[in-house]
Amino acid sequence: MSAQRLLVDIHTHVYLPRYAAFLRSRTSVPRIFTRTSPESGKPEERLLILDDEPSGGRPIGAQYWDRDEKLKFMDRHAIDVSVVSSANPWLDFLPAQTAHTLAGELNHDLETYCSTGPSLQQNLKRLYGFGLLPLVPGATTESLVSTVEQIASLPHLKGIIMGTRGVGKGLDDEALDPVWAALEKAGLVVFLHPHYGVDKNAWGEKENGHVLPLALGFPFETTIATTRLILSGVLDRYPNLRVLLAHSGGALPQLSSRLASCIAHDPLVASRLKHDARYYLGKLYFDAVAYGSEELGFVSDAIGRAEKYANAGASAAVSSAKGTDGTEKRRAGAKRMLFGTDHPFFPPLSATEKWKSVVENLEAIDGVYGWDEAEKGAVRGGNALALFNLGA
Amino acid sequence: MSAQRLLVDIHTHVYLPRYAAFLRSRTSVPRIFTRTSPESGKPEERLLILDDEPSGGRPIGAQYWDRDEKLKFMDRHAIDVSVVSSANPWLDFLPAQTAHTLAGELNHDLETYCSTGPSLQQNLKRLYGFGLLPLVPGATTESLVSTVEQIASLPHLKGIIMGTRGVGKGLDDEALDPVWAALEKAGLVVFLHPHYGVDKNAWGEKENGHVLPLALGFPFETTIATTRLILSGVLDRYPNLRVLLAHSGGALPQLSSRLASCIAHDPLVASRLKHDARYYLGKLYFDAVAYGSEELGFVSDAIGRAEKYANAGASAAVSSAKGTDGTEKRRAGAKRMLFGTDHPFFPPLSATEKWKSVVENLEAIDGVYGWDEAEKGAVRGGNALALFNLGA
Numbered sequence: 080m081s082a083q084r085l086l087v088d089i090h091t092h093v094y095l096p097r098y099a100a101f102l103r104s105r106t107s108v109p110r111i112f113t114r115t116s117p118e119s120g121k122p123e124e125r126l127l128i129l130d131d132e133p134s135g136g137r138p139i140g141a142q143y144w145d146r147d148e149k150l151k152f153m154d155r156h157a158i159d160v161s162v163v164s165s166a167n168p169w170l171d172f173l174p175a176q177t178a179h180t181l182a183g184e185l186n187h188d189l190e191t192y193c194s195t196g197p198s199l200q201q202n203l204k205r206l207y208g209f210g211l212l213p214l215v216p217g218a219t220t221e222s223l224v225s226t227v228e229q230i231a232s233l234p235h236l237k238g239i240i241m242g243t244r245g246v247g248k249g250l251d252d253e254a255l256d257p258v259w260a261a262l263e264k265a266g267l268v269v270f271l272h273p274h275y276g277v278d279k280n281a282w283g284e285k286e287n288g289h290v291l292p293l294a295l296g297f298p299f300e301t302t303i304a305t306t307r308l309i310l311s312g313v314l315d316r317y318p319n320l321r322v323l324l325a326h327s328g329g330a331l332p333q334l335s336s337r338l339a340s341c342i343a344h345d346p347l348v349a350s351r352l353k354h355d356a357r358y359y360l361g362k363l364y365f366d367a368v369a370y371g372s373e374e375l376g377f378v379s380d381a382i383g384r385a386e387k388y389a390n391a392g393a394s395a396a397v398s399s400a401k402g403t404d405g406t407e408k409r410r411a412g413a414k415r416m417l418f419g420t421d422h423p424f425f426p427p428l429s430a431t432e433k434w435k436s437v438v439e440n441l442e443a444i445d446g447v448y449g450w451d452e453a454e455k456g457a458v459r460g461g462n463a464l465a466l467f468n469l470g471a
Numbered sequence: 472m473s474a475q476r477l478l479v480d481i482h483t484h485v486y487l488p489r490y491a492a493f494l495r496s497r498t499s500v501p502r503i504f505t506r507t508s509p510e511s512g513k514p515e516e517r518l519l520i521l522d523d524e525p526s527g528g529r530p531i532g533a534q535y536w537d538r539d540e541k542l543k544f545m546d547r548h549a550i551d552v553s554v555v556s557s558a559n560p561w562l563d564f565l566p567a568q569t570a571h572t573l574a575g576e577l578n579h580d581l582e583t584y585c586s587t588g589p590s591l592q593q594n595l596k597r598l599y600g601f602g603l604l605p606l607v608p609g610a611t612t613e614s615l616v617s618t619v620e621q622i623a624s625l626p627h628l629k630g631i632i633m634g635t636r637g638v639g640k641g642l643d644d645e646a647l648d649p650v651w652a653a654l655e656k657a658g659l660v661v662f663l664h665p666h667y668g669v670d671k672n673a674w675g676e677k678e679n680g681h682v683l684p685l686a687l688g689f690p691f692e693t694t695i696a697t698t699r700l701i702l703s704g705v706l707d708r709y710p711n712l713r714v715l716l717a718h719s720g721g722a723l724p725q726l727s728s729r730l731a732s733c734i735a736h737d738p739l740v741a742s743r744l745k746h747d748a749r750y751y752l753g754k755l756y757f758d759a760v761a762y763g764s765e766e767l768g769f770v771s772d773a774i775g776r777a778e779k780y781a782n783a784g785a786s787a788a789v790s791s792a793k794g795t796d797g798t799e800k801r802r803a804g805a806k807r808m809l810f811g812t813d814h815p816f817f818p819p820l821s822a823t824e825k826w827k828s829v830v831e832n833l834e835a836i837d838g839v840y841g842w843d844e845a846e847k848g849a850v851r852g853g854n855a856l857a858l859f860n861l862g863a
Binding site: 251284290303307327346370377 | 640641643669670672673674675676677678679680681682683685686687690691692694695698699702703718719721722724725726727728729730731732733734735736737738739740749761762763765766768769772773776797798800817818820827828831835840841
């Protein structure tokens with residue numbers, strides 16, 4: 080099979096058995112607990128990962144931890160390779176020493192999960208992984224950097240997944256500079272993923288289940304974290320750092336010109352940055368988990384136009400971009416977008432269905448106006464093989 | 472001059488003299504206060520509209536209240552007609568009775584501001600307005616509905632501007648149903664505008680001036696409010712209500728397919744709505760205040776595709792949309808987008824410049840890939856003439 084035809088899922092989660100067991104031992108969120116199902120009368124496990132989660136949390140089962148279930152899901156949807164990451168909230172809630180120890184153990188577990196799994200072809204396994212850092216308040220630089228080095232030494236771990244809190248003060252905290260430096264040096268991809276959303280008071284009093292925190296809160300959190308990363312100059316200081324944004328960067332692409340305008344009207348902030356805010360979108364990677372063709376096409380536009388903003392003020396850049404064919408920028412942007420599923424979240428409503436979330440994201444890629452087969456193939460898998468240096 | 476060539480600004484604010492005087496009388500936010508300028512040593516007025524606003528608020532001057540300054544700004548940027556609205560935070564902070572009285576007075580003031588201003592041609596003034604409702608906790612239905620009727624009786628007021636709090640519980644509060652009904656009946660456009668953003672803790676500890684609350688907080692707030700409006704069925708119950716979203720709908724277009732997917736995975740919420748979430752974007756109007764061509768093009772895509780989601784599940788809709796030329800949807804969406812400036816905010820850094828925010832938004836319209844001159848002209852002014860029934 081040509082590498083260009085592979086389907087690679089870079090947004091797919093696992094609660095490793097060690098982590099699931101740990102959640103079962105807890106009595107406060109995050110936790111896994113057993114209750115009697117109101118429908119079947121049988122015992123069922125539920126996962127609670129957010130404070131005040133509606134509906135008593137989510138049903139949880141083998142698809143959350145069992146590698147065979149992951150492979151079955153992959154086979155069902157013709158996914159050749161998955162780069163698996165632990166699901167939120169990772170280690171965020173733990174004391175520093177516990178987080179350090181558990182990160183090391185879980186990284187080893189994930190390496191084993193991948194390395195003992197099936198191969199697709201010579202030099203290409205079906206499973207790779209994103210490791211975990213003990214990113215919690217009180218974590219020492221030594222603990223964080225040594226865990227980066229541990230992950231770099233594990234051949235099937237190709238990056239790390241991280242939330243948005245850093246060691247408690249967000250990702251614009253200078254205390255993280257040695258971590259960015261170590262990640263850049265090790266060539267590990269940083270998968271930036273939300274968990275907290277924004278203040279739940281924003282959702283009001285109406286019962287809307289998980290809809291508002293998941294549909295809006297998650298992407299808002301990613302947007303804020305990435306914007307703070309840009310404003311604090313991290314992407315200027317670590318130009319080779321590779322950051323992959325969950326959920327197609329949330330709202331960052333749509334708000335990026337407004338962001339650039341707000342920065343331009345604030346000389347203090349503007350003077351700190353080397354480039355127009357829109358430039359940095361061309362340095363980032365975006366999963367293609369947006370559920371719509373128009374969204375994906377726009378994200379690729381926002382990436383594809385970035386180079387125009389390398390050195391120019393906004394007006395000059397707009398003018399110079401005017402002559403360009405819109406689909407040329409769009410095709411260029413596709414190079415930094417990567418298929419994902421968000422498995423095992425967004426499960427189908429009945430057990431026999433294909434996962435709607437997967438079908439939608441594949442159809443979305445297929446339907447992007449202005450992408451040729453080359454771009455679609457790259458987003459489905461080619462970009463992932465290149466970004467993670469797989470199968471080379 | 473052909474009506475199709477007019478430039479109409481539908482997002483342009485005023486603090487009417489009565490309102491500015493009221494803010495000067497206050498000792499807590501929102502307020503206008505006088506301080507000695509650290510630069511010039513002379514007295515200067517500052518406007519504080521947000522709690523904990525950085526830099527001692529914004530400089531404020533005649534451009535905030537003086538009609539001649541508005542007209543000078545319009546002339547400088549070749550804006551033919553402006554539909555002027557009071558700026559945030561409107562009457563939100565007032566007791567119900569004060570809000571009711573002041574709303575009535577300010578609506579009369581704005582009518583005079585428009586009606587005694589210059590005409591562009593027969594049957595077309597240069598100034599029209601959005602009135603105010605006393606939308607505060609404790610407001611009675613009678614107070615709100617009678618103010619709608621007052622505004623409807625003032626010939627130069629073509630709609631109302633409102634924030635996102637309703638009478639204290641947001642826009643998904645059933646207590647507002649009589650207000651929506653009255654607005655729909657009167658044919659008044661609702662201009663939905665943010666003020667509060669989201670929890671300021673989200674911005675972290677780094678000093679970034681107004682950048683994060685304005686660039687991200689404002690559009691997040693609009694996105695949340697509009698989503699809650701959709702989820703509560705207001706757009707199903709009042710299908711002829713015309714709602715215009717500030718800042719191109721914030722992040723709603725980019726998150727709309729994710730929203731649809733989250734709804735589809737929550738049968739309780741899904742069963743409440745008549746349509747896929749994306750359908751409702753085709754019922755809304757969006758200002759073209761997004762500062763970038765790619766953003767505007769995408770917003771028009773999100774509007775233009777809406778009809779595909781009228782009756783179909785998401786997958787069916789994606790398939791049926793596949794054969795469509797992408798620019799066809801894009802041209803269709805342009806019908807619901809309207810030029811705006813956000814004057815007098817985002818002023819130029821020097822007094823002699825053209826306003827960068829205006830130049831950028833005009834260049835953005837000009838540069839949208841797939842829009843012909845017909846669409847560009849419609850967004851610049853034709854759509855506004857039609858929506859507000861001006862010059863007919």
